[in-house]
Amino acid sequence: MLTKRQNLMEVLKGGNPDRFVNQYEFMDLIMEAPMDLPLAPAPGTRVKNKWGITFDWPADQIGSFPMHDDEHKALKDITDWKNQVKAPAIETSEEAWAAAVAHANSVDRNDKFVTAFCAPGIFEMTHHLMSMEDALMALYEEPEAMKELIDYVVEYELAYAKEYLKHIQPDALFHHDDWGSQISTFISPAMFDEFILPAYKKVYGYWKANGVELIIHHSDSYAATLVPEMIEMGVDIWQGVMTTNNVPELIKKYGGQITFMGDIDSGRVDFPGWTREKIYEDAKKACEECGKLYFIPNLSQGLNISSFPGVYEATSEVIDQLSKEMF
C-alpha cells in the first residue's frame, strides 16, 4: 500500500494510485505558525486584526465577515493607501515559531507533506481592506495605486514565506484566495493577468525556488477560465473546485499540468440536516465522472473541517468506501 504522499504523487503524475486521495489526508497543516489570521475566532466574537481590518462573527452565523461600514473600513481611499495601510511585523524569533517547529518535527514526511498555510490571499486582502465594491472599481479607476497596494501585500507575503522557510522548511504550501462566485470569476481573465497573475508568480515562485514541492491553491468558486493562469503561476492542485466548473472537462483539458481537488460542493451536503446518503451520492458522482488521475475528491471547504459537525468525517468515510468499490 502506498503512503499518503506516494499515492498523491501517483495521482498528480498520472501513475498508478492504489486508492483515491482522501480529502486533506496528505497535508499536515502547520496552523501554529505565527501568522496574523484575519478572522474572528468563534461565533459571537469581533476582532480587529493587525492590518486594521475588523472581522465580526455574529453568534448565529457560520463564519466571520470583514466590516466595511464607514467606522470600520480600514482603507477608505485607495490613493492614500500608503498612509492608511500598514502591514504587521513578521514574527522572527525562535520562541514565536517554537510550536510550529515542534509540530513540523513530529510529522513523518514520508507519509505526509508538512504544509504551510497562508490566508487571506492577495486579492482577498485588497477587498478585506476596502470592501469588494471599492476594490473592484479601483482596478479601473486607480490601477497604479492598486498595483502598488498589491505589491505591498506581495512583499509582506514574501517576508512571511522567508521566515516560514527558515524555521519549518515545509514540503507544501496551502494558500487561499477566492477568485469568483459560484458561477463566474470576479474579474475578467485579462484583468486577472494584469493585476493578480504577476503577484502570484512572485509569491509561488519564491516558495518553489526555496524547496517547496507542492502549491495547493484554494478558491471555492468558479474559476475554470483561470486554470491556464493557475498553471502559469505554479499551482499544482486547485482545491475547492466546485461542480459549476465542469471538473471532468477540466481534467481532460489540463490533467497532467494541474490536479483538481473538490467537486463535492459543501453547500449541497454540509447543512444541519446532512445525511451520509446525500454525501455518498455527490461523492460517487464526482469520483465516477472525474476518475482516478488528476483528481482528489473533497468538500469545497477551504480547510479539513465542515460547517456542521460530522460532515467532514462522513465524507472521508464515504471516499474510503468508494476507493474499495472502484479500485
Add this chain to the structure above:
Amino acid sequence: MSKIEEVKAKVEAGKSKLVPGLVQEALDEGNTPGEVLQAMVDSMSVVGDKFSAGDIFVPEMLIAAKAMSKGVEVLKPLMAGDGSASLGTCIIGTVAGDLHDIGKNLVSMMIESAGFDMIDLGVDVPADTFVQAVKDNTNVKLVACSGLLTTTMPALKEAVATVKAACPDVKVIVGGAPVTPEYAAEVGADGYAPDAGSAAVKAKELATA
C-alpha cells in the same frame, strides 16, 4: 454621434468623470431630462445583458452603475417631483441569518439603474422588517430578497410568505447562489433571477405587468 448617444456609450464604458458633462451637453442640445435618463437606463440594460452573458464582469458593471449615478445627479434637480420617471420603489435586503451583501448590492445597483427608487435594508433582515419597510415607504412595487447560504433558505421562504401575506399587491423577487427557479416558485415568489443583470430585467417586467 449625438450627445445622447455619447452619454449612452460613456455610461456603458463606465466613464463616471465624463458622464455628468455629457449629460449637461445632451440637455443643452434640447433633449429632455426624461430622454437622457432613458438613454442611461438603456445603457445599463445593455450592461446587464452583457453581464448575464458572461461578456463583462463585476468591475465593469460597478463602474457603469457609478457612471450612471453621476449622470442622474445632474438630472435630479430637473426631475424633482416627477414621479413619472420612476418605476416605483423596490425594497431590497439579504434575509435573516445571512450576512452576504455583495450580490445583493449588485442587484440593488442594477434595479436602481433600471429606474426604481431603492430602499436597501442591508443584511440579516427579518421577514417583518421587509413588511414594515413596505408600509413605511410610498409606491412600493417590489420586494427583493437575497440569500446566499443553503442554511438560510428557510428564512427566504419565511420572508416571501410574510410579505405576500401582509402586502398581496407587492411583487416579490428572490435570488442568491442556492436559489433555483423551482425553489422560487415553490416558496411563492413572483420572480427569480440568476444574476444582477437578469434581476433588473425581471424587476421591470414584474413592476410593469
